[in-house]
Amino acid sequence: MLRKLFEAGVDTFRLNFSHGAKQDHANVHAAIRALEIEMGRPIGILLDLQGPKIRIGTLREGSLTLAAGETVRFVQEGIEGDRDAIPLPHPEVFAAAAPGHDLLIDDGRLRVRVKSLDCNSLEAEVIIGGKLSNHKGVNLPGTILDLSPLTPKDRSDLDFGLRLGVDWVALSFVQRPGDLIEARGLIRDRAGLVAKIEKPAALDRIDDIISLSDAVMVARGDLGVEIPHQDVPGRQKELVRACRLAVKPVIVATQMLDSMVVSPTPTRAEASDVATAIYDGADAVMLSAESAVGHYPREAVEMMDSIIRSTERHKMYRSIVDALRPEEEQTAPHAVAAAAAGLASAIHASAIVVYTSGGTSAARIARRRPDVPLLAVTPSIETARRLCLLWGTHSVSSTDVNDYEEMVSRAVSTAVGEQFAESLDTVVIVAGIPFAQPGTTNNIRVIGVT
Incomplete structure (x- = not known):
């Protein structure tokens, strides 16, 4: 089933530690890593911590x-x-x-x-x-609780997941920036940190929370309980835009195709909900019960994938996404990323190939939402897996390059090998020189495929 879900369009698998035993999650993790080797493609794994859920006795x-x-x-x-x-x-x-x-x-x-x-x-x-x-x-929507988002169970689950080698950790019930600092102290750089926005208090400090996280999840389940239902769509748009401005991936989650838990097809409203997240510019949309306990997991993934593809092909899509484009930061790396995206579109390139160590260069280009495929080449398999969450990005793990000509040759061969370019096509290559130094994105090369 994991293979079927991957082939249907899954880029990142979520392990929900609110349910199941550690060994069950370890078995799924091992199966995903085996599938990754079989498919020859990086696959992301997100550990979702339960958090301090308050319950009646x-x-x-x-x-x-x-x-x-x-x-x-x-x-x-x-x-x-x-x-x-x-x-x-x-x-x-x-x-x-x-x-x-x-x-x-x-x-x-x-x-x-x-x-x-x-x-x-x-x-x-x-x-x-x-x-x-x-x-x-x-x-308790109107109450800020003096409560750590990391319970003893979460700390145990986090240690277990990091030892397994998960790529992302989602922190539940974030209320304040300090919650992320506490989690970061435990995670360090071993995984990306996802802030789940499901408390009204988090919305009051959202800019600080986004800056301290590596990605954000719009967790509409609990958020929709604690704020009025009619406010959720607007908040979703605000969060997606804020994350795009900050160059952080954003996930829209919860009840996206909820009727497909028991039905082979969604409602029209659910299809529209998924499409809205795509028009908003979200990096990822997430299934929960539909693929975890539903009767039609593969069909749900196929449906979500088809809605994404159909939306991105619609004649209104490009104008809407471009209209929501944030202003560029006045820095050389951002300017290079924007220039590469604009250049690739202007010359109808087949692909943009970006060399990236930690994923930031790829994220800056993805922030532009280019109409050209983005291939992120990285020497780090961990970075390649995390980039599976990034908008429009096809990540490839590759060995380091040592000189400029090798960099150009590797970029072209990767684009051809991954079936994003063929003979007589044009490829735009983005890199930083000197090589393997994060934050040095400063070079654009246009080359024809022979």
Whole structure:
């Protein structure tokens, strides 16, 4: 099935550590790496940490029905509870909540509003009633919790994943820039750091969060619970644009083809949702339950791939993406990247081949969203795998080049070998001289394929 998903269009596989045992994830990781060797293509692997999910404890009867207008009581301690003592075993909630704050339970299906509280109990009015059952998740949209995004479980999972050799680590429930600093201290440069934006507090510090991350995920599930539904599309566009401006990959995620969990085809609205993310300029779109537990995983990937291709072929696509292009930074590397993209388009080149050590040069060109294929050649297999997440980029792991003519020859042979160019085509080559020094992108070469 992993092979079928890769052939259908998957570039990066996500391992969701909210579910499954470590050994299960290790087995999947090993299978992906074996597939990578079989296919001769870099494949990215993203470890998604569970994060500090706040949940209701255990109820004596397993569930109870809350009626709008009634008052209920939540307690910090207690083995089993009822409506007079609903267990909420999270002291940080009682420390940070205040009268007037809302608690959203079970993805917002129930809403209660805090009336009064002390350090051990909380009284709340039921605003939207319904059935409350064991261990349902709780969101606090108006409350900043004094809570590390890395639980003891996350730290254990992170250490395990880094030893396996994952390429990306997604940090859940980021609230503030300091959360990323804490994670970076543990990850260092062993993997790229993805900030999952699913808390309103993160939106208030988004520029700092983006600058401290290597990529961003617009996690619309929890975000859509904590902010009004009608605000999510606009926030998505803002986040995609901000990441493009900062030269950071951005992933749009959650319920993109949700009906395909049980159906072989999506709804029209879901197809439109995926297309909107492509028009916005997202680097990646992500499937969750559709490919993890759904009945039609391959069909879901094929459908998403076909929506992407159809959208990018549409006559309106190029004008929309170009209209959203951010202003270039006034630096030589950015100017070279912009010039290469413009030149390749003007002369109808078959491909842009960029030499990159850490992926930054490729990201600067991808930021322009060129209408020419982008081949990123790197001596680092780790960089090649991370670049699988980058917009329009076909990454290739290759040995170092030692001189200019070898660089040109290798670029042409790579473009031909990867079937992006053939005889009499033109290729634009971007590199930094001296070689193998990050941040020195300063050279453009146009060459015809003989």
